[in-house]
Amino acid sequence: MEEIQHRTVDINGIKMHIAEKGQGPVVLLLHGFPELWYSWRHQILALARHGYRAVAPDLRGYGDSDAPSSIHSYSILLSVGDIIGLIDYLGVEQVFLVGHDWGAGIAWGVALFRPERVKAMVNLSVPFSPRDPSMKPIERYRAFFGDDLYICRFQEPGEMEAEIASAGVERALKKFFTSFGPGPLIIPKGTWLGDSNTPISLPSWLSEEDVKYFASRFEQKGFTGPLNYYRMINRDWELVAPWAGAEVKVPTRFIVGSKDSVYSSPGLKEYVHGATFKKFVPLLEEVVVIDGAGHFINQERPEDISTHIYEFIKKF
Incomplete structure (x- = not known):
């Protein structure tokens, strides 16, 4: 990946590593778990060829970006603040935003809290989830799937880290990359x-x-920073209470693989293809289901995803 440039910038109180290539309108690419800027290696090159400046950060806690030690350093508000700080650093008023997995969750947050900074958005795998005031998310996950659902298993500090250390990082990554779907x-x-x-x-x-x-x-x-995003889920639910019922008013395309574990969650297909998703994302232009694709769709189907991103953002 010698064609891609790398640098570290001071953003929102942390040092953030970014990978970038190209000139033109900025496309920010936000990765998920357990990933890095590298997950977008194919899209960076493709978007640069199409006349865009593709920028993919390592999110806080990941890769060559800083990894604060406190669990509370991984809130949705701080994560969104990182992206707004990066947009400011890049010297532009608006960006095209593309997110996958946790990166999609952060992208939804940016579009919800600061829609004026987003020209249009493409999110992969994880749809916008309106806040359910009746139950904290972790309790809901436990009720539906039990204590061994990966999100629930990640809650206890140090526990998953110890299992990964015992098995080895490469083995753990291989297991994660081959296990997300179909089914929980x-x-x-x-x-x-x-x-x-x-x-x-x-x-x-x-x-x-x-x-x-x-x-x-x-x-x-290590994995503590990335796992801390999951450990903040209930706290994030509390923090976003002021935005309960708010809509994401940014032009959006949503893409998911038919074999993605998220897509196969109970009620998810009905939600993303139904009226509720469109209600909360009123400028949603299209839901794309890529047949046979799994969770890590930007790596698994790089040409398809690059084309979908380009074909959507070129309209704006």
């Missing part, structure tokens, strides 16, 4: 990562070299 990701205590002597076969879209790059960064920073 269930992680039984102490057994999910399996016997280290049993190899994990990689999908065609992910090479051993790719895994080694991801692992080199997670071995450097």
Whole structure:
């Protein structure tokens, strides 16, 4: 990836690493878990060829960006603040915003809190979720899926980190990349990562070299920062209470894989194709389901995703 430039910038009280290429309107690409800027390697090159300035940060806690130690440093408000700070640093009033997984969650937050900074948005895998005042999210997840759902298993500080350390970072990453879908990701205590002597076969879209790059960064920073996003879910639910019922008023395309574990969650298909999603995202122009694709769709179907992003944002 020698064609992609890298630098570290001071944003919102942290040092943030960004990868970028191209000249023109800015497209910000926000990665998910357990990923890095590198997840957008294909889209960075494609968007630059189309005349855009593609910028992909390592989110706080990830890669070569700072990883504050406090769980409360990973709130949705601080994460959105990071992106607004990055937009300011880049010297533009508006950007095209693209997010996947946790990056999609942050992108929804940016569009909800500061819609004037977003020209249009493409989000992958995770739809906008209106706040349910009746129950905290973690309790709802436990009620639906039990304590071994991955989100629930990530709640106890240090527990998942110890399991990953015992199995090894490369093995853990391979397991995550091959386990998100279809169906909910269930992680039984102490057994999910399996016997280290049993190899994990990689999908065609992910090479051993790719895994080694991801692992080199997670071995450097660890998993605590990334897992802390999950540990803030209930607190985020409290923090966003002032925006309960608010709509995301940014032109949006939503893309999901038919075999994504998120898409197969109970009621999710009906939600994203129904009136409620459109009610809360009134400028939603299209829901795209890519047949046969899983959760890590920007890596798995890079040409399709690059084309969908370009075909949507070129209209604005």
